[in-house]
Amino acid sequence: MSIDLATQWLPLVWAGLIAFAVLAYVVLDGFDLGVGMLFLLERDDTDRDIMVNTIAPVWDGNETWLVLGGGGLLAVFPLAYATILPALYPTIIAMLLGLIFRGVAFEFRFRALTRRGRRWWDVSFAAGSAIAALSQGLALGGLLQGIKVVDRAYAGGWWDWLTPFTLLCGVALMIGYQLLGATWLVWRTEGALQTRCRAHARRFGIATLALIGVVSLWTPFLDPRFLARWFGWPGIALTSPVPILVLLLAWRGWRGLTRGADVAPFLCALGVFALCFAGLGISMFPLMVPPSITIFDAAAPYESQIFLLVGAAVLVPIILAYTIYAYWVFRGKVTARTHAH
Amino acid sequence: MPEFDAFHLARMQFAFTVMVHIIFPALSIGLASYLAVLEGLWLVTKRRVFLDLFQYWLKPFSLAFGMGVVSGLVMAYQFGTNWAVFADKAGPVIGPLMGYEVLTAFFLEAGFLGVMLFGMSKVGPKLHFLATCIVAAGTLVSAFWILSVNSWMQTPAGYSIAADGRMMPEHWLSVIFNPSFFVRFPHMVLACYLAVAFVVGGTGAFQLLRDDRNQASRMMFSMAMWMAAIVAPAQILMGDAHGLNTLLWQPAKIAAMEGHYDSGAGKGLILFGIPNEAQERIDYEIQIPHLSALILTHEWNGMLRGLKEWAPQDRPPVAIVFWSFRIMVGLGSLMALIGLTSLWLRWKRRLYQTRLMLWATLAMGPAGIIAVLAGWVTTEVGRQPYTVYGVLRTAQSLSPIGAPGVAISLLAFVVVYLSVFGAGVLLMLRLMAKAPISGEPGPTPHLPARAAGITPGPAMAAE
Numbered sequence: 141m142s143i144d145l146a147t148q149w150l151p152l153v154w155a156g157l158i159a160f161a162v163l164a165y166v167v168l169d170g171f172d173l174g175v176g177m178l179f180l181l182e183r184d185d186t187d188r189d190i191m192v193n194t195i196a197p198v199w200d201g202n203e204t205w206l207v208l209g210g211g212g213l214l215a216v217f218p219l220a221y222a223t224i225l226p227a228l229y230p231t232i233i234a235m236l237l238g239l240i241f242r243g244v245a246f247e248f249r250f251r252a253l254t255r256r257g258r259r260w261w262d263v264s265f266a267a268g269s270a271i272a273a274l275s276q277g278l279a280l281g282g283l284l285q286g287i288k289v290v291d292r293a294y295a296g297g298w299w300d301w302l303t304p305f306t307l308l309c310g311v312a313l314m315i316g317y318q319l320l321g322a323t324w325l326v327w328r329t330e331g332a333l334q335t336r337c338r339a340h341a342r343r344f345g346i347a348t349l350a351l352i353g354v355v356s357l358w359t360p361f362l363d364p365r366f367l368a369r370w371f372g373w374p375g376i377a378l379t380s381p382v383p384i385l386v387l388l389l390a391w392r393g394w395r396g397l398t399r400g401a402d403v404a405p406f407l408c409a410l411g412v413f414a415l416c417f418a419g420l421g422i423s424m425f426p427l428m429v430p431p432s433i434t435i436f437d438a439a440a441p442y443e444s445q446i447f448l449l450v451g452a453a454v455l456v457p458i459i460l461a462y463t464i465y466a467y468w469v470f471r472g473k474v475t476a477r478t479h480a481h
Numbered sequence: 482m483p484e485f486d487a488f489h490l491a492r493m494q495f496a497f498t499v500m501v502h503i504i505f506p507a508l509s510i511g512l513a514s515y516l517a518v519l520e521g522l523w524l525v526t527k528r529r530v531f532l533d534l535f536q537y538w539l540k541p542f543s544l545a546f547g548m549g550v551v552s553g554l555v556m557a558y559q560f561g562t563n564w565a566v567f568a569d570k571a572g573p574v575i576g577p578l579m580g581y582e583v584l585t586a587f588f589l590e591a592g593f594l595g596v597m598l599f600g601m602s603k604v605g606p607k608l609h610f611l612a613t614c615i616v617a618a619g620t621l622v623s624a625f626w627i628l629s630v631n632s633w634m635q636t637p638a639g640y641s642i643a644a645d646g647r648m649m650p651e652h653w654l655s656v657i658f659n660p661s662f663f664v665r666f667p668h669m670v671l672a673c674y675l676a677v678a679f680v681v682g683g684t685g686a687f688q689l690l691r692d693d694r695n696q697a698s699r700m701m702f703s704m705a706m707w708m709a710a711i712v713a714p715a716q717i718l719m720g721d722a723h724g725l726n727t728l729l730w731q732p733a734k735i736a737a738m739e740g741h742y743d744s745g746a747g748k749g750l751i752l753f754g755i756p757n758e759a760q761e762r763i764d765y766e767i768q769i770p771h772l773s774a775l776i777l778t779h780e781w782n783g784m785l786r787g788l789k790e791w792a793p794q795d796r797p798p799v800a801i802v803f804w805s806f807r808i809m810v811g812l813g814s815l816m817a818l819i820g821l822t823s824l825w826l827r828w829k830r831r832l833y834q835t836r837l838m839l840w841a842t843l844a845m846g847p848a849g850i851i852a853v854l855a856g857w858v859t860t861e862v863g864r865q866p867y868t869v870y871g872v873l874r875t876a877q878s879l880s881p882i883g884a885p886g887v888a889i890s891l892l893a894f895v896v897v898y899l900s901v902f903g904a905g906v907l908l909m910l911r912l913m914a915k916a917p918i919s920g921e922p923g924p925t926p927h928l929p930a931r932a933a934g935i936t937p938g939p940a941m942a943a944e
Contacts, residue, residue, distance in 0.1 A: 197595025200550055204591045208583045210557045215580035218572025225561030225568075226880040232562055233890045236555045237897050243551035244901055247544050247924075251908050292569055292645075293881045440573045441643075443650045448577040455584040462592045469596055469603050 143426065150446060151439035154216045155428065157452060161212055163417045165205035166276075167320065167410050172199045174321020176242055176269025177314065179262060181340060186476050187333050188262060194328040196246055197470045201463055203239070216445050217438040219292060220428045226294040227287040228279045228301050235275035241268030270314060277313030281306030284420070285362050286431045305358060312351035316413065319344035323406035326397070330473045338397050341405055345397070349390055352416060356383070359423055363430060366423045375422070382419045386412055488879055490887040491563040494894060496861075498555050500854055501898050505549030507853050510624055510670065511677025512542040513617035515704075516597075520610050529919060533697050536921040538681070541909045543598050543924050548905050550591075555894070563887065567868050567878035574640050574650050575630045578657065582630075586623035590616050598924050621670065628669055632662040634869050635860065636730045648872065660730055664723040665860075671716045672856060675816060676849030678708035682819075683846025684913040686839040693833050697917035702842075703832065709820030717817060720810070721776065727863075728777050728785075731870060733795070734863035736788045737802040739773050740766070744790055747782040748773045753807075756800040761789065763803075797865040805858035812852040819845055 143152070172195040179188060195202075213221040225232055245265035252258040282301030289295060322341035326334055360367040369375040393408030395401075424430060428438045439445060516538055523531035557579075560568045568576075596604060596612040604612070639655025640648045650656055685702030688695055728735045736742075740751045740763045750773040754766030774783040788796050819842055826832045864870055868878045 197599050200547075200594055201588065201591035203550065203554070204583065204587045207554060207557050207587055208580075210554075210561070211576070211579045211583045214557075214560060214568055214572050215576030218569050218576055221561045221572065221576075222565035222569035222880075225558060226565050226882055229562050229882065229886055229890070232558055233893065236558060237893060239554060240551040240897060240901055244547055244905055247547050248904065248908060251544075251912075253911075293565065295881070298883065298886050440576065441647075441649050443653075444573040444577050447650065447653055448580045451581055451584055455588075459584065459588045459592070463588070466592050466595055469600055 148436055150442060150449070151216075151435045153449065154212075154439070154445055155426075155435045157449075157456070158209065158212050158217070159417070159421060161205050161208040163414060165202070165209055166417065167413050168202035168205060169199070170273075170317045170413065171195075171320040171324040171406075172202055173242070173269040173273045174317035174319065175325060176265050176321070177273065177318050178321050178325070178337075178340065179266035179269075182333070182336070185258075190329055190333060190474050190476060191325060192246060192249070192265075194325065194474045198467060199243075199246065201466060203243070212448075215448050216440050217428060217435070218440055219433060220438040222292070223287060223289050223294050223429055223433065224283060227296060228282045230298065231275045231279040231282065231301060235272050235279065238268045238271030238273075238275060241265070242272060243268075269317075273314045273317045274310040277310035278302075278306045280313065280420075281309030284309070284359060284424070284430065287429050289429065289432055305362065308351070308355060308358070312348070312355055315344055315347045315351055319348045320406070320409050320413065323393070323397075323409045327402050327406045328474050330475065338405075341397055341409075342394070345390065345393065345409075348412070349386075352386065352412070356416075356419065363423075365427075365431075369423055369425075379419070379422055382415055382422070386415050389415070485884065485888070487882050487884040487887050488876060490884055490891055491879055491882070492875070494563060494887060494891040495559060497891070498552065498559060498894055498898070500857070501902055502549070502552040502556055503853065503857060504850055505545045505552060506620070506623070507673045507676050507850060508545040508680065509542065509549050510620040510673040511675075511680075512538060512545065513613075513620045514674065515677055515681065516542060517610075517613045517617040518704075520606075520613050524606060524610055530696050530700050533917050533919060533921040534701055536923050537697065537701075537912075537917040539598065540912050540924050543594075544905055544909050544912075546590075546594065548902055552898070552902070561880075562890075563880050563882065564868070564878050565880035567873065570647050570873055570878075571634070571869055572647075574637075574648050574656055575633060577650070578626050578630045578633070582623055582626035586619045586626065590619035590623070593619070601923065624670060624673070625666060628666040629657050629659070629662050632665045633657075633659045635665070635864055636661040637869050637872055642872070648869070661723075661726050664719070664726045668716070668719045668723050668856075669853075671712055671719055672849070672853045674708060675712045675716055675813075676853050678705045678712060679816060679819075679842070679845050679847070679849040680913075681705040682709060683843050686842040686846075687914070688916050689833055690836065690839050690843070692916060695916055697919075697921075699833050701917070703827075706820065706823035706827070706832065706842075709816060710824050711820070713813065713817035713820040717813060720813065724777060727860075731863065732786050733788065733791050734797055734802065734860070735777065736786060736790075737797045737799045737863055738806040738859060739777075739785070740799065740803045741773070741785055741787040742789050744785065744787040746774065746784050747771045748785050750776065754803075756803050758799050794866065797863045802859055802863045805855040805862070809852045809855035809859060812848045812855070815845060816848055816852070 145152075175191050175195055178191065182188060182191060210221070213224075241264040245261045245268065249258055249261035249265060252261055278301060281303070285301075285303060285305055287294065287296065288300070319341060322337045322344055325337040326341055329337065360370045370379045389408045389411045393405045393412075396404030396408065426434045426436065428435045516535055519531050519535040519538070522528070523535060593612040593615045596609065597616050600612065601609045633656055636659050637648070638659040639650065639652040641651050643649050681701050682705030685698050685705055688698035689702055692698065724735065724738075727738075739748070740754060740756060741748055742761045742763070747770070749768035749770040751763055751766050751768045754763035754768075757764045771781055774785060775781060777783065777785060788799065819838075822838060823832060826835050826838055832838075866875055867873060868875050
């Protein structure tokens with residue numbers, strides 16, 4: 141594989157930007173989907189209000205990264221968009237429906253007239269979050285294990301995506317998101333709720349590590365190229381630090397949880413997600429839709445990519461700046477006494 | 482009867498999901514601007530009634546916005562799930578425009594929505610007003626890009642076609658500012674403002690029918706009627722300009738809207754009739770002679786082309802377009818009538834007490850939203866049988882998918898949309914059924930006592 145940077149830099153830059161958008165989505169919506177799933181473990185009304193209020197001002201911005209991932213793919217890698225989505229059709233529909241239930245529940249649960257109504261929207265919030273997380277894991281697994289493409293179109297069946305590997309990915313992402321959610325709540329809450337979230341974080345942390353191990357050992361055997369990348373030279377020079385760093389972060393996060401740190405566990409969980417994502421990138425590069433479509437095959441024409449890149453170069457830093465501002469405005473511990481903070 | 486193959490099911494799915502979706506952005510666009518005006522008036526005049534109205538309408542706004550976000554996400558992915566060939570071929574042109582929509586509008590709205598909804602006590606009234614204005618601007622920027630995309634699909638420009646059939650952008654300014662964009666964008670923004678004017682006006686009328694001394698109810702009704710009086714006539718002029726533009730670029734659509742099968746000079750305006758697509762004529766038609774020619778060509782005996790000039794497989798479906806166009810125009814005229822009547826009653830100082838007018842405005846509450854839907858049906862069905870007009874046929878845009886999957890997902894969307902968004906609309910209506918009160922609370926009232934309260938102290942003291 142040789143890449144000529146002079147002519148192929150643009151698709152590479154865009155692949156990096158799309159990867160960044162997807163990672164931003166996974167960690168940001170990851171923690172708020174995780175908070176949603178933790179509703180199953182935290183049943184007290186006041187605690188649930190606090191949990192929702194930690195994410196109410198930011199969830200919409202978090203979800204916008206998913207729109208950027210999808211819209212961006214259509215703009216700069218239309219072939220990937222046009223083959224991945226039909227191939228993963230049921231998982232995408234399930235994810236969208238899950239996100240609908242979860243998204244409206246933010247407002248609806250506060251406005252329900254009756255206790256039963258409120259319970260129903262609490263269930264919607266938790267179940268919608270769980271379905272969205274599961275579907276995203278299934279979709280990720282489905283992409284990794286490969287999509288059959290003939291003549292620029294998906295050429296497989298409805299259920300090709302459903303395998304033991306994708307189910308494992310689905311469960312792993314549900315558990316991982318709950319780790320993110322629990323550590324987020326450790327940061328943003330206090331008292332008994334925070335103490336219980338530390339315990340949740342420890343349990344989900346161990347489970348996440350175990351599942352990362354299984355998925356990581358399984359992935360290289362999906363495609364001989366993945367295997368060569370991970371265990372052949374020179375790939376191994378790039379790949380071997382990944383698991384070591386994951387373990388270091390896990391240790392650091394665990395220590396934070398046991399010693400009462402507020403922010404460190406969340407940051408460590410984010411770091412673990414980023415490393416896993418980097419690992420995926422190492423496996424797939426330069427493929428965009430395994431096993432056959434590369435970043436360069438999927439790329440939109442130069443005019444399309446450069447036109448949007450000009451905007452992205454200016455706007456993404458601005459977006460990051462005001463996103464940080466929005467988080468900053470609602471900083472600090474959320475308690476029953478704060479009004480939506 | 483439509484056939485239930487993957488193609489027709491996918492079209493039904495798109496039509497259903499986009500029609501439910503567009504209701505919420507239309508409300509968000511109009512309400513965001515209204516909220517910015519209310520908060521601005523509060524800051525300038527310090528009158529409590531404006532803050533109360535701001536808090537009152539912030540709650541339905543936040544519901545509408547949330548439902549717009551989640552139903553919009555479905556649209557962003559449906560181009561890929563059901564219309565992959567369209568995505569692959571038109572993606573290089575429309576994709577970057579939608580990318581700009583996300584980068585310039587969605588993030589902006591999402592970033593400042595939290596501050597707008599929950600941040601008054603955190604950032605103070607001036608910065609909060611800035612956040613409101615940014616959200617309102619974001620909704621308009623979003624409309625700019627998505628209307629540009631839609632206009633390009635109606636009147637494609639600035640592109641070439643590659644050997645493999647993909648549409649390649651050649652000149653971005655020609656793509657963005659394509660020939661129908663200049664009329665479609667203002668037509669839609671005015672439509673959103675008008676829709677919200679009647680939602681607010683209908684709510685105000687409902688409240689005044691119960692208590693005509695509530696100052697906030699009077700204020701919202703009065704503001705809504707000013708909007709109706711100004712925007713409804715402006716929209717009729719804008720609609721006329723849109724019609725002339727469509728005649729120039731998509732004459733077959735105009736022929737379907739007008740119900741003209743035969744070409745001819747000085748054709749009449751068909752007020753009513755029943756399209757008979759098999760016999761290629763309009764049955765039971767009632768028409769005003771020469772008026773259609775006069776409106777569209779500005780000449781008594783102007784020439785108009787009829788549908789028979791196009792082969793049957795190149796024509797849009799006539800009946801849907803014919804009816805939806807009449808619904809839109811009819812409702813637009815009634816809204817203008819309400820607006821003009823309000824001017825007369827205001828002059829007579831009977832605006833808040835004329836019960837017939839209040840009942841009429843209440844009945845017209847959903848009129849603007851229905852007109853928006855009817856207008857979109859007219860322009861989208863009128864674009865058929867193409868997705869990109871004259872370039873890519875709808876039948877050739879479909880993903881390689883089977884009917885069962887599309888059918889099941891369509892069913893799931895119908896069930897979820899009707900229950901979830903139905904519940905959401907009921908919640909909005911319940912909020913609007915409550916009379917606005919002095920000291921109206923903000924969007925999340927269900928938490929115990931707050932440390933700071935939602936209203937900054939100094940501003941309240943001025944009351």
